[in-house]
Amino acid sequence: MTEQYRSRIAPLPEGGDRPLWSIMIPSYNCAQYLGETLESVLAQDMGTSAMQIEVVDDASTDNVHEVVQKIGQGRVSVYQHAANVGQIANFTECLRRSRGNIVHLLHGDDRVRPGFYAAMTSAFHQDPDIGAAFCRWSLIDGDGKLIETMRQEQPWAGRIPDALACLASEQRITTPSIAVRRSVWETLGSFDSRLECAEDWEMWVRIAAHYPVWYEPAPLAEYRQRPDSTTDRNSRSARELHFTARAIDMMAPILPAASRAETRKAAREAYARSALEKGHRYYATGDLSAARAHALAALHLSRSAGTLLRALRLGFRTLRARSL
Known part of the structure; x- marks a missing residue:
């Protein structure tokens, strides 16, 4: 209920x-x-x-x-x-x-x-x-x-x-x-x-x-x-993206049955792309923790081949940069 x-x-x-x-x-x-x-x-x-x-x-x-x-x-x-x-x-x-x-x-x-x-x-x-x-x-x-x-x-x-x-x-x-x-x-x-x-x-x-x-x-x-807002803090940690994934799943039952799976998949894929875009921006500024969090969030949203490859690549780059 x-x-x-x-x-x-x-x-x-x-x-x-x-x-x-x-x-x-x-x-x-x-x-x-x-x-x-x-x-x-x-x-x-x-x-x-x-x-x-x-x-x-x-x-x-x-x-x-x-x-x-x-x-x-x-x-x-x-x-x-x-x-x-x-x-x-x-x-x-x-x-x-x-x-x-x-x-x-x-x-x-x-x-x-x-x-x-x-x-x-x-x-x-x-x-x-x-x-x-x-x-x-x-x-x-x-x-x-x-x-x-x-x-x-x-x-x-x-x-x-x-x-x-x-x-x-x-x-x-x-x-x-x-x-x-x-x-x-x-x-x-x-x-x-x-x-x-x-x-x-x-x-x-x-x-x-x-x-x-x-x-x-x-x-x-x-x-x-x-920069001092709750929204910005949730953005850096990728916390908002985990709730976004939950929202997508919560919305699915009220969508038309014929298009439900397609709409849900498209929404999760769109936000996986967004997570990776943000992750790369954080990586470019040297915020490796935020970059890695967004790579993980992308994987939480989508396991498509494209997302998997790009997320692993970003995650590897953050690990390599940390070891330098």
């Missing part, structure tokens, strides 16, 4: 006014970036009747309250856990505290570009049957400088044809780029607590298995890559 790993999001009581949007901002020791996050939202503020904006903090030790007070000027509320509960539990608290019909989880160090909420609002109004809408997104560094913008999934705004197969083959969505109807969370539950990484990917695929998904080709969200 999966229900024990996916916390329930209870429906709100009927009646009473509800905002269209809930902008829920999970944060943990990211106060130095939180101001930029809040500014990017407040620049698109639709007013208190249409938009709930709340920071849900996981017992940070930095000055989160000071930042919210300075930037939010009373417009942004804060809820802080008494003790650290972890990423997924904090995400779940965000969902439970949301009051809007559409929920946007925006990490406390990420940003949205002008037009994000207008584009997403238009999507949900144009197509009332969609469960979620996401946009093209960009990767930024710790200083907010552009690293790269992801390729388009399709050049037009609208439903993604066969969204389930598309999203299950590879992680194409970053959390700040997607908005989800609250009713979807109420039906499907929260993120799966068995996944410490890739929990977002499994969630988006779960949504696509039950609802149509809309895509906006304009790059309107920014995901921040910073």
